Amino acid sequence: MSTTLPERSAATPNRPLGTTQLGPDIEAKLDEVRQHVRTYAWREATCFAVLWCIAIYWVGGLVDYLPVQVGAGETPRAARLAMLIIMAGGLVWLAVFRLLPRLWANLPTRSLALLFQRRFPQLGSSLVTAVELLDENTAADELVSNPAAHDQMLRAAHAEAGRKMESVDASELIRWTPLNVLTAVTAISILASAVAVAANPGWSLLWSKRLFGLSDLQWPRLAVLRADGVLLARPKFTGEIAGPRALYPFENAMVKVPRGADVLLQISADKTAEEVPEVCTIFYRQSGGNRGRANLRRIGAATENWQPFNIDGPPLAGIAEDLSLDVVGLDARIRNLKIQTVDPATISKLKVRCAYPDYLLEALDNTLASRPAVEVLEYRGGLQIPEGTQVSLVGEATCALSRVDFAQLNTEEELMVRSIDADGQGFEIPLGQMTSNRVLELLLIDEHGLPADTIPRYTLNVLPDNLPEVDSRLTGIGSAITVSAILPIRGTVDDDNGIAEASAELTLSDEQRTVQPLRYPDGQIETDIDLLKLTESGELDLEPGQSLSLVVTATDRYDLSDSPRAGSSRPVQLAVVTVDQLLVLLDREELQHRKSIEKVYFELEQMRGLLGETEELIETMIAESESNQQNPGSSDDGDTATGRAATGGGLSTDRLAGVKAQQCVLQVDKSEQELAALASQIDDLRQQLANNRIDSTDRQQRLSEKVVEPLTTLLNGDYEQLQQRLSVLQRAIRGKRGREEVRLALESTQVVLLALADIRDSMLDMESFNEIIDRLRGIVDEQNQILEETQSEQKRRIFDLLK
Secondary structure: OOOOOEEEEEOOOOOOOOOOOOOOOHHHHHHHHHHHHHHHHHHHHHHHHHHHHHHHHHHHHHHHHHHHHOOOOOOHHHHHHHHHHHHHHHEEEEEEEHHHHHOOOOHHHHHHHHHHHOOHHHHHHHHHHHHHHHHHHOOOOHOOHHHHHHHHHHHHHHHHHHHHOOOHHHOOOOOHHHHHHHHHHHHHHHHHHHHOOOOOOOOHHOOOOOOOOHOOOOOOOOOEEEEEEEEOOOOOOOOOOOOEEEEEEEEEEEEEEEOOOEEEEEEEEEEOOOOOOOOOOEEEEEEOOOOOEEEEEEEOEEOOOOOEEOOOOOOOOOOOOOOEEEEEEOOEEEEOOOOOOOOOEEEEEEEEEEOOOOOHOOOOOOOOOOOEEEEEEOOOOOEEEEOEEEEEEEEOOOOOOOEEEEEEEOOOOOOOOOOEEEOOOEEEEEEEEOOOOOOEEEEEEEEEOOOOOOOOOEEEEEEEEOOEEEEEEEOOOEEEEEOOEEEEEEEEEOOOOOOEEEEEEEEEEOOEEEEEOOOOOEEEEEEEEEEHHHHHOOOOOOOOOOOOEEEEEEEEEOOOOOOOOOEOOOOOEEEOOOOHHHHHHHHHHHHHHHHHHHHHHHHHHHHHHHHHHHHHHHHHHHHHHHHHHHOOOOOOHHHHHHHHHHHHOOOHHHHHHHHHHHOOOHHHHHHHHHHHHHHHHHHHHHHHHHHOOOOOHHHHHHHHHHHHHHHHHHHHOOOHHHHHHHHHHHHHHHHOOOHHHHHHHHHHHHHHHHHHHHHHOOOOOOOHHHHHHHHHHHHHHHHHHHHHHHHHHHHHHHHHHHH
């Protein structure tokens, strides 16, 4: 306890101070008093500080521990932090307001002298007089009339005070009893705390960690719970029975789950604890403000002395917002578990990176536009990738990814799920060379290890390299040729990736074979093969009576396999004949064409008769129409019946006329197609003569100038006019007229018939053909006779050699 020192009673006169000092004994006693005062302040502050810390420690421990014993939870970390702040605040107050002011307080000499005089009366006034004389001492020359006497008196006062101070105990100035009591209380508190700590070392250590380390370690309970985490079922790939479940543990009392997922919360109870709860309860708070509770059911047997409890229903089924959870089981508590929902990862962009094979890049012709060696395409349904292309899927997700799981479904191998690491939000899945269609399913795993809610399927179709398509024909060549013929090959070659080369393969019946390259500008085959040149060069040895096979073949640039990639036309078989034999065949064809023209002529004559009948019907129809105009009161039904009786059928006159006109139109259209085909076939006869190098200029001119050209002119002129007039006639009949129109149609029909007759007469008739046959028979007889004579001559020569 501190002692109050008296203040200086009055100010000393304003004089210069002397230089004489108090004696060393007096100064020692005064310094001893000052030291006792400071010791008192230190001991008192220390005791109060120790008592304050002990009180906060144990009171805080009880506040933290006792609620647990009645089923409540531990104090939160913020409360324990507040206890530490209060403890530190009390210590700071003691230091600032109790200790430091006393340590720094000025203890004047005069005040200490008065304190001595009051406590020890035997000192008299000697100590106070000595101190006051010291304060009032001045220079002898200025203030004292007799400095020597004054100085002698001052020494005498100091000597007397020094003698009396020797018998004084300076510590008696301080009341030590309150401080000793405080010290004893402090010691007892420390001893009691030490005993308590020794009796409950585990409790003390745990509370020390919770208080000073702000640890969240819990107080021992009868039951012990552990938050294992949440179980999430991965979406299953096609072919899987069910997707596997994965446990996502709590980290810092928080776990993240995909929004909308079905979550299974797992809590475990320690089987080695004093008690194991039969049921656990969660108290939840949703971010939207909803609150509730739900029970966790006990699942299966314990694993490694931990009994699991699960809940997979509300509020965790299809979780859509954040949850805060408290788990309670008997006296065990797990506080402030948080389940945070995040948006599941989805694919925002998907592209296909294609590295094309060489056969698609080497442009050997101008049929394909150039393409880049590597191309990135936007993925779309039904995307087709050329065969042999190196393909990879390049995607971008809506959030950062850790990996991507994928499976190919259209393989004969057992379903295998593979994984590739992601690069932020992007990923790339190499698929290798495209040789068949690919069906892939992708599962995105975000940066937290959470799977996407769905597994999308993507299909890549391979575009196989098709064989070249060849469509070729021989123009102006029939089924028989001469040894000096020219084979005009016309047609097209096409391939989805371009043609490498095209050729014509000629094979004789004795298996003699030659291959001739073909020109195919823009895919159009335009090449003439001269058999005479081939015979002269020795590539072919053509003779009448042989058979020549022609096949046009085209190859593409496909190089991914060793098998040939060639497309071929249908083989054409040609018979090699003599000139006279070919002429007979051509004459026979011409005779057939003449018969076809005669048939068309006959059908058009019948159509002319049908037009005549139509003319009569039109006259009747016009007469009926005029009669009805003159007698407007007559019955229409009677007129109609009369018209039907006149026509001898169940149709009216105008309808019957329209039907017959329609028949004429159909016949004209049919005959036009037949005549156009005949014109092409007859011109083909002319070309065969030229391509087989047959010296028959008159015949070619006759077929060209008197048959083909007149027939073409007829079809483009008078025949077209006939079609137009028949169409006009049909419209006129629907308008109850047609007298002039039918007359014009009859005139056009007559003009066409006359032109056809002239064309027909310009062609060979049967008599001319018989003459050709007789001539051919004479040639054959002459050849047989020459052959017999040759054989007889050869025999004769052999006999002559044997003689």
